[in-house]
C-alpha cells in the first residue's frame with residue numbers, strides 16, 4: 001500500500017488535500033491523472049447505468065437541501081457512529097472499529113431514543129494500552145452549516161451525507177416529465193460528506209467523497225427478482241472496468257443484519273492490500289424512503305399504474321457505489337512490478353519481478369499500471385524518436401493532433417525512448433506511438449506514414465499506418 005500511495009503522489013493520481021498547510025485528515029485531491037481516472041469511472045457508470053438503458057434517467061440535485069429531508073430519512077436522529085476517547089492518551093476511536101481490532105464485539109441495546117452502545121469487558125486503547133476509556137457516545141456524521149447570515153438553530157442545514165435522498169424527494173417531478181413507467185430508475189452522481197471519526201486506509205474512508213447511486217423503483221412484491229438482477233448487473237460492470245471476478249466477493253446480509261425495512265442487501269467487496277472492503281451496497285429497501293417523505297412532506301409519493309388501475313408506493317432497489325473506492329480498487333489492482341527488456345525492440349516479454357532481487361542481464365525494473373484501456377487516464381502517448389530532428393517532431397505533432405481529437409493523448413519528446421516508455425507505464429497508458437525515420441519514408445516508400453504501436457502489457461511493437469491508428473485505438477478503448 002505504501003508503494004501505491006507513493007506512486008499516486010509521484011505521478012499525480014492523488015495528493016493530500018491542502019498539503020502545503022500540513023494536509024487535512026480525511027480529504028484528498030485528484031491530480032492530472034487521477035481526475036481523468038475518476039472521470040472515466042463516472043462516465044462508464046453513467047453510460048452503462050443511464051444512457052445505454054431505456055429504463056433509467058438522470059438527476060443532478062444540490063448538495064445542500066431542505067433539512068426536513070434528513071429528518072424524514074432518519075439521518076438527523078440516527079446517522080451516528082459510536083465514539084470513545086482514551087482518557088490517558090486522549091486518542092479518539094470509533095467504538096466498533098476499536099472492538100474489531102481487539103477481536104471483541106461492541107454491545108448494543110435498542111432504546112426508544114435509538115441504539116445505545118456499551119464497551120465489552122477487555123476493551124482497551126490500541127494506542128497506549130490504557131483501559132481508561134469513556135463510554136461510547138453517539139456522534140452524528142453529518143456536516144452542519146447555516147443558510148444565510150444568522151447562525152441559529154432555525155438556519156441549520158447539512159451537507160448531504162448521501163445522494164440518494166434527493167432522488168426520493170424529486171420522485172414525483174421526475175415521474176411526471178420522464179414518461180417512465182414502473183419499473184424504472186433515477187440515477188445520480190455527486191459529492192457526499194460524512195464527518196468520519198477516524199478516516200483511514202488512504203482514500204477508502206474519506207470525509208468528502210463521490211457517490212454513484214441508482215434508485216430503481218419497482219412494483220411491490222417484485223423485490224427479490226429485481227434485487228437479484230441488479231446484483232448480477234453490478235458484478236458484471238466491475239469486471240467490465242477491469243476488476244477481476246477473483247478479487248470481487250458478494251457479501252449477502254443475514255436476516256438479522258438487515259435494516260428493519262430492507263428485504264435483502266448484498267455488498268460488493270474487493271480485495272484491497274489492507275483487506276477485503278466494500279465498494280458498493282445493493283439494497284432492497286422496500287418503500288421506506290418514499291413513505292417517510294410522504295409522511296413528513298404531506299405530499300403523495302404514490303404511483304398510479306395505468307394497466308391495473310391501482311395506486312401504490314413503489315418499492316426500490318438501490319445499488320450505491322463509491323467512486324473514490326472504485327478508483328482506489330483500480331489503482332491497487334493495476335499496480336505491477338516487473339522486469340522489462342532494456343531494449344524493447346528486442347521483442348522479449350516482461351517477466352514478474354522477484355522480490356528483493358536484481359533483474360537479469362538485459363532487463364530493468366519497471367512499475368506498470370495495467371488499467372483496462374477503457375478506464376486508463378491517458379489512452380495513447382506520441383513520441384518523436386529524436387527531439388532534435390525537426391522533420392520527426394513535426395510529423396509526431398501531426399499524429400498527436402490527429403489522435404487528440406478523439407482520445408486523451410500525451411506528447412513527450414524528453415529523454416530517450418526507454419525512459420519515455422517507463423513514464424507511460426507508470427501512468428498506465430495502454431499505447432505508445434513512435435515516429436521514426438521510416439515514418440518519413442527514408443527507408444523506402446512502403447514504410448512511409450507508418451508508425452510503431454507499442455502495447456503496454458506485452459511490449460509488442462507493430463508497424464501500423466497512421467490512417468489505421470484511430471480505429472485501432474478506438475477498438476481497444478471502447
Ligand SMILES: [Zn+2]
Pocket residue numbers: 086087088089090091125126127128129130
Ligand atoms: Zn490511549
